[in-house]
Amino acid sequence: MMMEFFRxxxxxxxxxxxxxxxxxxxxxxxxxxxxxxxxxxxxxxDYSSRLRSGKGFIYxxxxxxxxxxxxxxxxxxxxxxxxxxxFTPRTFSKVKMTVTYKSQxxxxxxxxxxxxxxxxxxxxxxxxxxDNKILDDLRLPxxxxxxxxxxxxxxxxNYQRFSDFFADLKTNNLEACPGSTASCLAVYNYNxxxxxxxxxxxxxxxxxxxxxxxxxxxxxxxxNNEPLRLDLKFVDLNxxxxxxxxxxxxxxxxxxVKQVSLADENANPVGGQEENKSLLLEExxxxxxxxxxxxxxxxxxxxxxxxxxxxxxxxxxxxxPVSSGRALNIYTDSSYLQVKAFVPASVQNISFDGETFxxxxxxxxxxxxxxxxxxxxxxxxxxxxxxxxAGGVFSFSKNMLFNPLLxxxxxxxxxxxxxxYILADYQAPRIKDNTTIASAEFxxxxxxxxxxxxxxxxxxxxxxxxxxxxxxLEISEIKMEFSxxxxxxxxxxxxx
Amino acid sequence: xxxxxxxxxARETFYFLFWLSLTLVFLEIMAPNIVLAYFxxxxxxxxxxxxxxxxxxxx
Numbered sequence: 001m002m003m004e005f006f007r008x009x010x011x012x013x014x015x016x017x018x019x020x021x022x023x024x025x026x027x028x029x030x031x032x033x034x035x036x037x038x039x040x041x042x043x044x045x046d047y048s049s050r051l052r053s054g055k056g057f058i059y060x061x062x063x064x065x066x067x068x069x070x071x072x073x074x075x076x077x078x079x080x081x082x083x084x085x086x087f088t089p090r091t092f093s094k095v096k097m098t099v100t101y102k103s104q105x106x107x108x109x110x111x112x113x114x115x116x117x118x119x120x121x122x123x124x125x126x127x128x129x130x131d132n133k134i135l136d137d138l139r140l141p142x143x144x145x146x147x148x149x150x151x152x153x154x155x156x157x158n159y160q161r162f163s164d165f166f167a168d169l170k171t172n173n174l175e176a177c178p179g180s181t182a183s184c185l186a187v188y189n190y191n192x193x194x195x196x197x198x199x200x201x202x203x204x205x206x207x208x209x210x211x212x213x214x215x216x217x218x219x220x221x222x223x224n225n226e227p228l229r230l231d232l233k234f235v236d237l238n239x240x241x242x243x244x245x246x247x248x249x250x251x252x253x254x255x256x257v258k259q260v261s262l263a264d265e266n267a268n269p270v271g272g273q274e275e276n277k278s279l280l281l282e283e284x285x286x287x288x289x290x291x292x293x294x295x296x297x298x299x300x301x302x303x304x305x306x307x308x309x310x311x312x313x314x315x316x317x318x319x320x321p322v323s324s325g326r327a328l329n330i331y332t333d334s335s336y337l338q339v340k341a342f343v344p345a346s347v348q349n350i351s352f353d354g355e356t357f358x359x360x361x362x363x364x365x366x367x368x369x370x371x372x373x374x375x376x377x378x379x380x381x382x383x384x385x386x387x388x389x390a391g392g393v394f395s396f397s398k399n400m401l402f403n404p405l406l407x408x409x410x411x412x413x414x415x416x417x418x419x420x421y422i423l424a425d426y427q428a429p430r431i432k433d434n435t436t437i438a439s440a441e442f443x444x445x446x447x448x449x450x451x452x453x454x455x456x457x458x459x460x461x462x463x464x465x466x467x468x469x470x471x472x473l474e475i476s477e478i479k480m481e482f483s484x485x486x487x488x489x490x491x492x493x494x495x496x
Numbered sequence: 497x498x499x500x501x502x503x504x505x506a507r508e509t510f511y512f513l514f515w516l517s518l519t520l521v522f523l524e525i526m527a528p529n530i531v532l533a534y535f536x537x538x539x540x541x542x543x544x545x546x547x548x549x550x551x552x553x554x555x
Contacts, residue, residue, distance in 0.1 A: 054534040
């Protein structure tokens, strides 16, 4: 009947009907691409191809000074880290990133990682390994064990099964490990079930830390059947117009025990008008063990003071003292420091484990390595507003310094330190014709997304654009394979 | 067999490109980036202008 209807019509009518059908088909195609009804979609950018019909989904690398796009046809990453965003027409629950690149890195930059911006308040990226040359080239006499993507390298054939290793690890009783577990086991991208034992446990006293600290900080407390009371005073500097919420999260073994937060109610602050705030976290019935306290604040907020019922705590990874107006002594167990002067007035000579290092420029990260072998190293600052980062911990008290974490296989790692075991959740990349193809997977549920874009980074710790070395990472392709709920699951309210 | 004159083909091409452009712009406004990520609309606008001029010439 339809065919009969069309047969009687003029050619012009048929042409117009075909045009309308074609436009409707185009609309349906774009709706399909927007909704992604099957739940999976891949977007890629081939940097060697000059043909590009649209804007694409994977945007350019930033900042420009860390990317060299003039020396060759392909972009070269010459600094660390480098960011890029990916537009998606809808949200997804996970993504597999595959990066194809040629490496022109040195032995001082053995690690390549990728990350997704998980939290935009504290600017935290969820990092995953792409390539770790230290592990790729690792040759220990013992037979490595591998299970579910996790590999155990061992200096001797002490273990034949993972279950035996983990059982001994849980009781801090590893074979051929006379000292503490941290002295003979190193980890990479993996947090095993490990019970930290505080050495020489004594009664803890209340303490007041009145050195102002800027931005997010992470602390570890060791609690021995004691209540915990943390009273923090903050100053919201309001130097930027963004909201500055506050949160303190107390967790143990990855599970949140208690969380307190304070939203920023001043939606339109006058620039530079400071606001004083406070937060109290109190918890009485805490089982003995190691607890993590995350103070989640933006860099526009300063922790003016921290009153704690316990003095048995350390700062992990990073510390940023500001505005104290006095010289500071800070202690660390790390043999290297990454230091950045935040303002020109913070340029100074720094004493680190008795050696003097020159922090000669602001806004630039310097790496300082202490050659002395002392377990506790003193850092002497004559001026504050300096960001200190290390793979270990920091404390304002020499006697209270303890490191509850296992050493990491980072770019400063050395097997000479007596490590007998290395445990890593890591897959070596494929190498074909001098080109590396490396993948990493990320969970996208709850990560930050703005204007339809996810934010990613590629990090090569130690890679600098101003060190005079011709080292870089030349990217030829990035492929992002997103997956999430199908249309059917969304309509039925299933999945995530 | 019925045939269409060049004048009509030119006119109908212009009409088609016009409505296609309008539809894609509307799609782009409702779902930003969904068209531009795949296809640069400037090429379509250029084709629309060229077909419009050609249609006027044929008229």
